[in-house]
Amino acid sequence: MLDHESVSRVHARFRRDGLSWMIEDLGSKNGIRVNTLRIDSQPLRNGDRIDLGSARMDVEIGPESALNRAARVVISDRAAPALHTEILELSELSSLLTGEGRPSPQRSDASTSLAEIQDNGINPREGAAHLLGIVSETAEALISCDTLDDTLERILSLVFGNVSAERGLICLYDEKSRRTEPKVMRTLDGIPDTPINISSNIVRHVLEKKQALIVSDTQSDERFGTAESVVMMQIRSVMCAPLYREGRTAGFIYVDRQTSAAPFTLPDLHVLSALAMLSAVAIETAALRDSIRHEQELRARLARYSSPAVVEEILSASAPTVQHMNADERDVTVLFADLKGFTAMAEDMRSAEVIRILNRVFERLTEIVFDLNGTLDKFRGDGMMAFFGAPLSMSDHASRAVEAALRMQEGLSDLNKRHKSLRDLRMRIGINSGPVVVGDIGSPDRKDYTVIGDVVNIASRLETSVAESEQVVVGHETWTRVQDRFVAQALTPVRLKGKQKSEEPYLILGRR
Numbered sequence: 041m042l043d044h045e046s047v048s049r050v051h052a053r054f055r056r057d058g059l060s061w062m063i064e065d066l067g068s069k070n071g072i073r074v075n076t077l078r079i080d081s082q083p084l085r086n087g088d089r090i091d092l093g094s095a096r097m098d099v100e101i102g103p104e105s106a107l108n109r110a111a112r113v114v115i116s117d118r119a120a121p122a123l124h125t126e127i128l129e130l131s132e133l134s135s136l137l138t139g140e141g142r143p144s145p146q147r148s149d150a151s152t153s154l155a156e157i158q159d160n161g162i163n164p165r166e167g168a169a170h171l172l173g174i175v176s177e178t179a180e181a182l183i184s185c186d187t188l189d190d191t192l193e194r195i196l197s198l199v200f201g202n203v204s205a206e207r208g209l210i211c212l213y214d215e216k217s218r219r220t221e222p223k224v225m226r227t228l229d230g231i232p233d234t235p236i237n238i239s240s241n242i243v244r245h246v247l248e249k250k251q252a253l254i255v256s257d258t259q260s261d262e263r264f265g266t267a268e269s270v271v272m273m274q275i276r277s278v279m280c281a282p283l284y285r286e287g288r289t290a291g292f293i294y295v296d297r298q299t300s301a302a303p304f305t306l307p308d309l310h311v312l313s314a315l316a317m318l319s320a321v322a323i324e325t326a327a328l329r330d331s332i333r334h335e336q337e338l339r340a341r342l343a344r345y346s347s348p349a350v351v352e353e354i355l356s357a358s359a360p361t362v363q364h365m366n367a368d369e370r371d372v373t374v375l376f377a378d379l380k381g382f383t384a385m386a387e388d389m390r391s392a393e394v395i396r397i398l399n400r401v402f403e404r405l406t407e408i409v410f411d412l413n414g415t416l417d418k419f420r421g422d423g424m425m426a427f428f429g430a431p432l433s434m435s436d437h438a439s440r441a442v443e444a445a446l447r448m449q450e451g452l453s454d455l456n457k458r459h460k461s462l463r464d465l466r467m468r469i470g471i472n473s474g475p476v477v478v479g480d481i482g483s484p485d486r487k488d489y490t491v492i493g494d495v496v497n498i499a500s501r502l503e504t505s506v507a508e509s510e511q512v513v514v515g516h517e518t519w520t521r522v523q524d525r526f527v528a529q530a531l532t533p534v535r536l537k538g539k540q541k542s543e544e545p546y547l548i549l550g551r552r
Contacts, residue, residue, distance in 0.1 A: 046070050046092070046093025046094040047068075047070070047092050047093050047095050048066075048067075048068040048070070048093075050066050050067075050068075051065075051066060051068040051072075051092050051093070052064060052065055052066055052068065052072055052092060053066055054084075056230050061083065061084045061099075062081060062082065062083055062084065063079075063081070063082060063084055063090065064080070064081045065081065068093070069093075070092070071093075072090065072091070073090070073091040074088055074089070074090055074091075075088055075089055076089075076091075084099050085099065127249075127251045127252070127253045128251065128252045128253070128306075128310070128313055129251060174202055174311060174315065175314055175318055178198055178314075178315060178318050178319070179318060181194055181198060182194055182195070182198075182318070182319070182322040183322075185322070185326060186329070187326060187330055187333075188323065188327050188329075188330045190326070191319075191322050191323060191326040192210050192223050192224045192323070193224055195210060195224075195293070195315070195319045195322070195323075196208055196209075196210055196224050196225075196226055196293075198315060199295060199312065199315055200226070202311050202315065203279070203304075203308050203311055203312055204297075204308075205295035205296065205297065206227060206228055206295075206296065206297050206298055206299065207226075207227045207228075207236055207295065207296050207297075208225065208226060208227075208293070208294065208295040209223075209224065209225035209226075209236060209293075209294050210222075210223050210224050210225075210283075210291060210292075210293050210294075211223065211243075211292055211294070212283075212290060212291040212323075213247055213283075213289055213290060213291040213292065215288065215289065220243065220247075220291075221291075223291075238278075238294055238296075239255075239278070242255065242278060242280050242294075243280070243292065243294075246280045246281070246292050247282060247289050247292065250282050250284050250289055251282070252279070252280065252281035252282065252309055252312065252313040252316065253279070253280055254277065254278070254279050254303070254304050254306070254308070254309050255277070255279075256276070256277045256303040256304070276296075276297050276298060276299065276303055277296065277297045277303035278294070278295070278296045278297075278304075279294070279295050279296070279304045279308060279309055279312050280292055280294045280295075281293050281309070281313045281315075281316035282316060282320075283316050283319055283323060284316070284317060284320055285317070285324060290320055290324065291323070292316070293312060293315065293316050293319070295312065335355060338354075338355065339351060339355060341489070342354060342355075342431075344416075345415050345416040345417065345489055346410070346415055346416070346431070347410030347411070347413065348410075349410075349413070350410070350413050350415075350431075350432060353432060354432065367477055367478070367479030367480065367481055368477070368478065368479055369475055369476070369477055369478075370429060370430045370433070370475070370476060370477075371429060371437075371473070371474065371475055371476075372427045372428060372429035372430050372437055372473070372474075372476055372478060372491060372495075373427060373428045373429060373437045373438045373440070373441040373471060373472070373473040373518060374425070374426075374441075374471065374472055374476070374491060374495060374496050374499040375409075375414070375425070375426045375428070375444065375445060375469060375470075375471050375499065376424075376425050376469065376470045376471075376499050376500050376502075376503035376504075377423055377424050377425075377426075377445070377448060377467055377468070377469045377503070378422065378423035378467065378468055378469075378503055378504070379401065379422040379423065379465055379466070379467055380467065380468050380508075380509045381466065382422040383421070383422060386422075397465075398422065400455065400459065401452065401455060401465065402424060404451045404452070404455060405424060405448050405451065405452070406424075408444050408447045408448050408451055409426045409444055409448075411444075411447075412428070412440045412441075412443060412444045412447075413428070413432065413434065413440065414426045414427065414428045414440060414441065414444055415427050415428070415430060415431070415489070417488075417489075417491065418488070418490070423503075426441075426444070427441075427476075427478070427491050428440045428441045428444070431478075431489070437473070438471075438473045438518050438521035438522050439521070439522050439525050439526075441473075441518070442471060442512065442514060442518070442522050442525075442526055442548060443551075445469045445471060445512040445548070446512060446548065446550070448467065448469065449467060449469070449510055449512065452466075452467050466510055467510065468507035468508060468509055468510070468511055468513075469503060469507060469511070469513070470499050470500065470501070470502030470503025470506065470507050470513050470514075471499055471502065471512065471513070471514040471515065471518050472495050472496075472498045472499035472502060472515035472517065472518055473495065473515065473517045473518040473521060474493075474494075474495035474517050475493065475495065476491040476492060476493035476495050476496055477491065477492050477493055478490070478491045478492075495517075497538065498515055498536060498539070498543060499515070501536040501537055501538075501539075501543075502514070502515060502536075502543070505534065505536060505537065506531065506534060506545050511547060511548075512547070512548040513531070513545050513546065513547055513548070514528070514545065515543060515544075515545060515546075516545070516546070518546075519544075519546040524552070525551065525552055526548055526549075526550065526551055526552060527548070527549045527550050527551070527552055528547060528548050528549055529546065529547045529549055530544065530545075530546055531544075531545045531546060531547055533545075
């Protein structure tokens with residue numbers, strides 16, 4: 041219960057809908073907004089923001105409620121003996137769709153063949169029309185899915201809508217690593233409370249042979265029965281079809297029945313196989329779309345603080361390089377720069393002029409940082425912060441930072457000469473090197489790629505408490521790394537604010 045004047049006594053309801061959580065407006069006075077949009081009913085996603093009147097809450101869906109429920113699926117060899125099996129070659133599906141020919145699946149006993157079913161009154165062309173109708177419906181439904189998760193959920197819904205299954209799941213499969221990853225699962229009642237146990241023999245057969253199959257409860261198939269690994273205890277019938285496309289198996293769809301109801305039939309297998317083949321195309325398209333979207337988002341985020349060359353290098357690098365953007369300890373060099381006296385100077389300027397001057401100066405300084413493959417952390421009023429050595433590792437990050445500082449001083453001097461409106465600006469710079477925590481840091485709503493740690497604090501103190509106008513001052517650790525490339529003068533050790541030990545700063549005089 042929310043005790044808030046803007047929240048109605050009966051305002052909203054959360055409910056489970058298959059694999060998703062839903063929120064519904066129950067006729068409230070002030071309504072519901074999800075991510076600022078007014079809604080009546082809507083599925084929720086992790087990170088959504090909900091406003092009930094003026095009361096706000098954030099959605100956090102834990103791993104147990106997420107799409108990936110791998111912990112709830114067990115692929116096991118421990119099972120009751122296999123019984124009756126029928127196998128459908130996917131190459132035969134085209135004849136089913138056209139209504140031509142009468143493919144006979146492989147059988148483990150004297151069960152009724154498709155030809156016999158057709159002879160008993162089922163018109164193959166009627167069956168083809170039914171399958172084509174399902175294919176058309178599936179294509180239309182899947183084309184509107186934006187993400188891979190949406191696509192997988194929609195596929196499983198279509199399976200339950202066209203096959204009388206009691207439980208079902210979709211697993212994706214990586215042929216290189218031979219790793220199977222359960223992605224979505226459901227039962228007639230929603231998400232099961234206990235794991236779904238499925239046969240490793242079935243999974244292996246479907247993935248390796250690229251065949252769809254039915255397994256029912258008669259003890260006659262030696263391929264599956266001797267391993268006691270096909271139908272789990274109390275399961276009456278199983279169907280499994282590969283997600284197959286152009287020679288590659290991307291996973292499988294699995295459904296079963298646990299009750300004493302009639303087992304799955306060949307027409308059921310035809311429907312599941314058709315859904316699986318079409319779904320394989322949709323999954324591949326959705327995965328590609330997700331990959332493109334991720335790259336676009338990553339590119340836009342990287343472009344805020346890295347040069348175009350670094351952005352391209354990161355995007356073309358291996359996955360571990362991209363993962364380095366996650367919060368981690370790295371060795372970097374941090375640079376702080378500040379326009380000395382600019383705050384007092386700005387008191388006599390119009391706001392537009394202040395912004396124009398800062399933009400001109402920061403544009404030039406940012407170009408220099410980017411030229412040396414540095415990362416722009418942030419602008420701070422009339423100052424800026426940058427660091428070198430992340431997200432791309434570089435052994436000479438200390439030298440790059442000092443070189444950038446000297447170029448920044450030279451660049452500002454050049455701007456002063458060419459633009460009298462800058463009023464002879466001066467800058468001081470502090471630099472320090474060492475281990476920091478670097479990565480995307482912040483809240484779920486706003487994260488910045490930044491650095492934190494003692495090294496950062498010392499660099500800031502060197503800039504504010506030691507460096508004077510037009511000076512570049514570095515910490516002792518930075519100096520030990522760059523002394524072969526630059527000339528410096530040792531300054532009097534200082535005890536910086538918040539530090540117990542004194543720091544030995546060095547004033548950079550120039551290049552060697």
